[in-house]
Amino acid sequence: MDLGLTGKFAIVCASSRGLGRGCATELARAGCTVVLNGRDEEVLRATAEAIAGETGAEIIPVVADVATAEGQARLVGAVPQVDILVNNNGGPPLRDFRALGRDDLMAGVTGNMIAPIEMVQRVIDGMVERRFGRIVNITSSSVKGPIAGLDLSSGARAGLTGFLAGVARTVAGRNVTINCLLPGAFDTDRLRSNFEAAQKRESRSLDEIRADRAAGIPAGRFGEPDEFGKACAFLCSARSGYITGQSLLIDGGAFPGVF
Template sequence: MQLGIEGRRAIVCASSQGLGRACAEALAAAGCALVLNGRDAEALAATADAIRAAHGVAVETVAGDVADEQVQAALVDAAGGAPDILVNNNGGPPLRDFRAIDRDALRAGVEANMITPIRLTQRVIDGMVERGFGRIVCITSASVKAPLAGLDLSSGARAGLTGFLAGVARQVAQADVTINFLLPGQFATRRLDSVHAAAAEKQGVDVAEAARRGAERIPAQRYGDPAEFGAACAFLCSAKAGYITGQSLLIDGGAYPGIL
């Protein structure tokens, strides 16, 4: 399927690895020029080189914490001041008991997973409306729909983001600007490796066994391939998806048992 976004300019946050990189790869395959972001400048540069070589598209990089407003401004500038696509992404807080989350940790979690993507959206959305096209995709978490103990801060901040921007989505839909949310379950990324390590310690087994047990609990009987997630992101960013907005797409291999 031709996605109709060749030549569009896309900002993809936290994209040097994992699901962010998968989204960047899929957008590059669709012909988008990219602005990538990550904290590790060396890893970011390596990702940019690999994507340029594989897809022949222009790739700019902005290293730094996307919560930093100077980094946010640099991302927009690197997209020529007029990005057509924004993929909001940021790492979530670590697993911890809610009783152990102090005021500073609360503020940091909300800053990273709610305030930062809202601020980035504020920076780009009026230009998208004026040009008559825009796609904003926020990577949140399956825990927004099915909260998990220990991920309370992540779930809460991302749910707040979803509620905030779902209302904004209805205000700009007439201009062919959409805002949607991707909710990943368990994908084969570096973050999942740490989950397996924690599970192995808790269960008293090795990491491979913990990983096997985890996959067995998913109806698909496997973990997600990041490329599958990237493809879903690219579709929501496409010209074909203009009638989809304010929606949360759960991608978890059937792990969530509900119908709503």
């Protein structure tokens, strides 16, 4: 399918690794100029070279912390206009809610709710004026099925979802859409680090821990970043203009609900 994105400019936040990289790769493959973002310059440049070599697209690496005003300005200023924004950021680590101090709470809400909203504020008026815009927020399956220990992440991302659900309806008539993607367990560096932490706690092998976790997913496996990226690219496409204000759960059937 031709996604109708040739010549569009896309920003994908936190995209040097994992799901962000998967989204950036598929948008590049669809013909976008992609602003790639991370905080580790060496990793970012290696990823940019790999995606450019694979897709032939123009990839603009920008070292920036998206949770800061300076970082946001650097990202938005890297291209003449922003047609597509994929909001993404690492979430707070697994931690008992009793151990969260005020600074921890503020950092979690800033990174996973406030910063994405600020990015939307920076780009949405231009999208409305040009009558094309696609905003996709990578949140988490924990928004629908809370996970103990990820309470701060769940709460901040749920807040982002609720905030932008209303905004989505105000711009839909100008061909600007806002949606969320809710990933479950994907085979990324973060998932692997969780398994390594579990290995230390449980004194079991990584293979045993991986097998047990995969067995709890109806699909019987972990997701791959490239299939997540393809879903993102469709929501960013010119063909998806009638989909807005929605949260698409991508978790291999792990959430046991109908809606």
